Amino acid sequence: MIKRTLYFGNPAYLHLENSQLVVRLPEVERNDDLSISFKKESTAKIPIEDIGVVILDHQQVTITQGLLGALLDNNAAVIACDGTHMPSGLFLPLAVNTIQNERFRAQLDSSEPLRKQLWQQTVVAKIKNQAAMLGSKEKDNSWLLKWATQVRSGDPDNYEAQAAAQYWSNLFPPEMDFRRKRDGEPPNNMLNYGYAILRGTVARGLVASGLLPTLGIHHKNKYNAYCLADDIMEPYRPYVDKIVCDIVYAGMEFKELNKELKQRLLAIPAMDIFIEGESSPLMVGLQRTTSSLAKCYEGETRKIIYPELV
Secondary structure, X not given: XXXXXEEEOOOEEEEEEOOEEEEEOHHHHOOOOOOHHHHHHOOEEEEXXXXXXXXXXXXXEEEOHHHHHHHHHOOOEEEEEOOOOOEXXXXXXXXXXXXHHHHHHHHHOOOHHHHHHHHHHHHHHHHHHHHXXXXXXXXXXXXXXXXXXXXXXXXXXXHHHHHHHHHHHXXXXXXXXXXXXXXXXXXXXXXXXXXXXXXXXXXXHHHHOOOOOOOOOOOOOOOOOOHHHHHHOHHHHHHHHHHHHHHHHOOOOOOOOOHHXXXXXXXXXXXXXXXXXXXXXXXXXXXXXXXXXXXXXXXXOOOOOOOOOO
């Protein structure tokens, strides 16, 4: 079942009641001119088991410890945003997989040759999806298709970076003179926001599969608590790029990350992807990816299942 993504961008009281997330609005609660029955009817309730991601994007959102614990117990990712409305923190459960200890050990004991092969597969899948993204915009993707066939174990030739340079210089209209930088000009703002949502969704999937999101197969920054999530999300990034490209090519205003743009990006966990020969919501397909990675660590297979952008 596809889990829901909940976004709170206005003041709200969030608490737990009968295994449900209850939303109360302070403006309504404090208004003495409103009847008690109206206040009760304005309260929203969502079953905890239906929730996959919760995004807190207002400084006056209050969430109780009981609700936070229930969300984590049900493997929901809780993302907190800063004063600029960009995701800045991520809450994940510590133990939701019954054989987590066993999978942690398999992950920690994985060999370097295996990790290099897994990174090779990841880079190939990412470049192929980037090529498909360029092709969908009738841009030349011949270099990317060629490089995807030349990636070696561990990507010692750094085809990932070469492909990225070619990809970003051609993805958007040439008059934009786009440069992909975290603090760069829009539409970097939309890409940052979308990638943050994707990262939280990937981390959630890894934890559900009993894996440690800190220990990556390629990323090794000692200050990064989500190295593995950053590895596994790479082939999924073009799905975020697709949403952003559609906004740009449609001529929409994107200088400011407004409510309409956020709504489009919040749909990332539920957007359709093509994986293992069939269509699937991204969050569901991602669980196949993380589950296959766990099997790679355990020696059952040596292939990660990644989506194919079509």
